[in-house]
Amino acid sequence: MSTTTTNDFFKSKVLGHPAGLFVLFFTEMWERFSFYGMRVLLINFLTFSIIGDNPGWGWSAENAAALYGTYAMLLYITPIFGGILADRYIGYRRAVVIGSIIMTLGHASMAIETPLFLYIGLGLLVIGTGFFKPNMTSILSEMYKGHSDKKDGAYTIFYMGVNAGAFFGMMLCGYLAENVGWSWGFGLAGVFMFFGTLQFWLAKPLFGTVGEVPSKADRIAAEEAAKTSLNAEDKRNPFTLVDKLLILVTIVIGLLYAFNDPLSKIGNINLFPFKAGSVDGQNVMVLIALILFLVLVITRIARYTTVVRDRMIAVVVFAFFTVFFWMSFEQGASSLVIFARDNVDRTLEGGSLMTFNIVNTILTIVPLLIVSWVLILLAKQTWNRIPGSNIVLAVCFIGVWGVVVWMLYQYFTADKSEITVSWFSILNSFFIITFASSISKIWDSKYNPSAAVKYGLGLIVMAIGFGLLAFGAYGVTEGIKVSMIWLVLAYLFHTLGELCLSPVGLSYVSKLVPARMIAFMFGMWYLAIAIGNKLAAILGGQIENITKEYSLSTFFLIFTIVPTIAGLIVMSLNPILKKLMHGVK
Template structure:
């Protein structure tokens, strides 16, 4: 894209940025609304008793965790393939639209509430996310190619869209599902996914050639430049036949493992019906896949210079500790949902209910008013060019305001109320919005610590949240419920830990890895997050078993002690990691 066309793109800005950024902001917001709106319901719906005013399916936490874990794991693997397809064949914009439409169908399927449609819906959501997730940020990156100094601010605004969508999705889909019926929550997620897709498609005139199908000539020019470059980091490192075979083998075994976990627990179908040396077939297969993958990574790294090799080792160390973080943090989607439902006193009345309603109203109305104001600013700048997109966005916001006002009215007119389980999940998004700028300013000050220290602090701070839950749950007997204060404090510490650790990882992958291997290493990074998500669901599914055998406090102590040990360990590795990074800060 030429400098002139980029300058043109930056005309008529909104809050100092191109109007196109805010189209992406709202597109991502509605996608996150639907994704988190469904995510906060799934475990609750599957494990809810099959009798009652709003019955679920009565699954055990272990079975629900097995299904959710595989779904969450695949969400971080399919984007690797979606990014490749968009890069080479269909372009970023078409990938976003295709992914969004597939996800809309997935939400619609889940609203039907039958086993076949649930599994179909989850499969469609995984495939759709593969197309959608990597290509939104690719469009954003391409928009700011000629203005790198503005990119940090753009990503901050975009990230706020992510959290605004997650916040409202969990709040409104969760409230409808728990108070009216599950299919209402699943259905609302799909409605906004569809409308978000439509507003993005109708905004095409704003983006010019950005995100279009890549031309063959451009790809050939990039490859030719790489061949001629004298820079070691630009030199190609083509995949050998052995590399490709190893990638296929590890991918197939990994996918079979992911599917076998829920199949064996829920459907009694075992894809690995054998044992080797006391190991189950499933565990033996995944061990072989891990060894093959390590061989692949090591042999590829050996083809680079010593400095580049060292930097890539540093990335692998960070990826390893990333597994421990997400293994604990993602309890928010499994065990903490069950804990909030079954073990937290959520009933309010009198003054406590009035205070909660005031807080809840402020939490709902203030962010919604701010985002609506951004919508008005966008409409002023783009009405002449994309009226259809603005009309669809206005319909979206009228719908959200309508559901929000109805929700608040229901709560204010009640004499007593039980806070929804999903309400606690919005705290993560709220605390991110509240504290993200403060943590960002800390990193820009003289107190900016090395990456290993940030990682260690992130793990330890998050562990404190689980420590508070272990303390709050200590000594309680069956039938006794803990104060919701402990859960609120836990989410606060979990979010602070996330802000310390999560943004650091991807930043260092981009800094440390040579351009010709960045796609492979990003893939490995997302694989680490995928493994962390799967482990989180497996361990979270044991909350009932561990509580029955030991205590609820013991369950939370696991996620207190393990991350603290990991955090201390990564901080002690700081001198080694500094040497491996060879000056990258």
């Protein structure tokens, strides 16, 4: 794609960066607002009692998690195809707009609150995310070609937009859904997704040719450049027919499994109606797909020379332990939501309510003031070129301020108040914003540990959070609720674990993998995250069964012990992994 106009971006600056970065910042912010706003509601809505002032659907945790797990799994698969389509045919900017429109329709469908429209809405969100997710960062990367010294700062600002959107989305959509009605929460997510799309589209004059549909000449030039850049290592190991067949078969079985899990539990429709002894057909097919995928990875890696082969083995090892991390961390979308609702004492009054109101007000108003200030700076720089986009953003923030003031007023005027379930989910975004720069400085210092140690620390620190929950829930029986401090501390340690591990993975894929395999290995990496998300939902859906059979403390001990063991193992592999990486740091 053409990059002839990228230098023009640096003529109008906001906080030392081109104004176009902050258009992307707000676009990503509203998308994350809608995504996390819906995400924090889904399990709660599906499992909430069917009677009462604000009834849910009364599903079991197992069935709700089966549906959510498939949704979360597919979110990491469709971006692979969306990125390919944008690269070759429709361009990054058009892909973002298409994805945004589809996701807006998805949120609108979910606000109708019927099973049919719920499934349609989730399907549209999966498809829309496929177009949106990979192409926002592609636009950002293209904007900063020739300005690599600015890129790290740009991604940091962009990442703040992600967390700001998640923070306000979970807080406001959650509050409306739990206190007014579920459709209001789902609907608010759709409203801001729509406005995010509109402000991005109206900002077209700011981007010039960046992210446009690639011309035929651009596509041919890119293909030729790719061919000439392949080194001898890549040319000697093309994808064979067997490789392609193995990829196809594993994808088909994986997708069939993803759909069969909720279909068999919720709709009593089984795509694998057989058993091998006492093993269900679904699990048999998953095992077959896993074996075929391992054959694919092993045979491809074996065909490379020693150094490249060793480095790719290191990536596979890291991907394996990634599954254990996300399997535990993503309990925040399933079991921790149910735990917060049913087992945490969220009722406050008197001095404790006043303390919460002060903390909550500071927590809400300060970041909103900062983001509003950035909006004003952007408007000053771009009003003459994109007035429509700035007006839409202003309307968005007037709406957010309105909902925030109304929410805080409700808290302050109540003599007794129950903290919303969704409030606890905002803590992850808050702690990321609070601690990300400090953790980054440690990694940039002389204390910077190896990748294996970071992975081990990430897993173990996160496990401490679950250990605290296991301790806090020890001896809890029906009718007894635990202090919310245990959940707050758990989210703190989960976030610190995420900051240790999450930024490491993709960085090492790009450093260790040869050019021809990088797309395949990135796909494998996202597959590992997708599997982790699905396993998280499967295990999280067992919270009711395990609590009934054993105890709530036992449930959290699973996520204390397993990640701790995984963390110790990966740290013990540090000397081997260093050797396999052949000097890559």
